[in-house]
Amino acid sequence: MTCVLHLLNASGRLDPWRAILQETFTDALTRIAAHLPEQRVDVVVQAGAWVIPELGLNGYSPDAERIFLTLDPDSPHLQQAFPDRFTALLGHELHHCLRHAGPGYGSTLGEALVSEGLACQFERELTGRLPFYAQAAPQEMAAHWEALGAELDQPYDHARWFFGSGDLPRHLGYALGSWRVGRYLQRHGLTAAACGQYPATAFLAE
Structure with missing residues (x-):
């Protein structure tokens, strides 16, 4: 490195x-x-x-x-x-x-959730734990995800989703992305390190 x-x-x-x-x-x-x-x-x-x-x-x-x-x-x-x-x-x-260096960070909400979720999951692989701002109850995240719908494919307000500058809980984007990516990695026996350049669609489709 x-x-x-x-x-x-x-x-x-x-x-x-x-x-x-x-x-x-x-x-x-x-x-x-x-x-x-x-x-x-x-x-x-x-x-x-x-x-x-x-x-x-x-x-x-x-x-x-x-x-x-x-x-x-x-x-x-x-x-x-x-x-x-x-x-x-x-x-x-x-x-x-x-x-x-690969697909890019992304410009839609779904792409940003995947990029941040992967980085948070890599922190877990590196240190043994998720960052505090990416920890949440799976059932709560599943409910948030179900409510997103077409919003995943749209441009988004980063501060609102990740920093809590609007009507959403602080750090919701990190927790939601980490949950979605973590579920994918577990299902397929993969690591965030190995999936660093996977397209966002791979994580959003399941």
């Missing part, structure tokens, strides 16, 4: 985290490389407030070659995020990069 770590740190806010970042990043790549194929990705780490509050960090991958990780040095939860939550987040974003 050929990934290069870049720290945006002119302010010095990441100075106390430099050593643990480098150590955790190196160890995480070793663990992730045991599951995912070779990728060449620049990983940019910056200080900021746009993070998952419960973790003190967040991630975003706009394409197959770049990941942006944000750490909040003032978060009381950031210390506890190392090493496992950081490793899980990096794995999540590298899975997105893998998908960007």
Whole structure:
């Protein structure tokens, strides 16, 4: 796994985290490389407030070659995020990069649910547990899924479905996608790592 770590740190806010970042990043790549194929990705780490509050960090991958990780040095939860939550987040974003290199993240609700569901399931394969925001009762997710209908094939409001910015529960998209993908993987004896570039239709058809 050929990934290069870049720290945006002119302010010095990441100075106390430099050593643990480098150590955790190196160890995480070793663990992730045991599951995912070779990728060449620049990983940019910056200080900021746009993070998952419960973790003190967040991630975003706009394409197959770049990941942006944000750490909040003032978060009381950031210390506890190392090493496992950081490793899980990096794995999540590298899975997105893998998908960007294949069918793409997607522009419809169904495609986004599959992309996020796969990345969440890969976190489980990597660390032994789903992220907290992807855990939900199967019967509850099944009811949500049945209500979607044609909405799966339509453009969607990402913040509404995944961040709870509107009328939907926070993180519903992650939980719903993880449930749907997890069901498919279990039925077919597959892993999220192996299915990283499967078309979304494979998961949506069943």
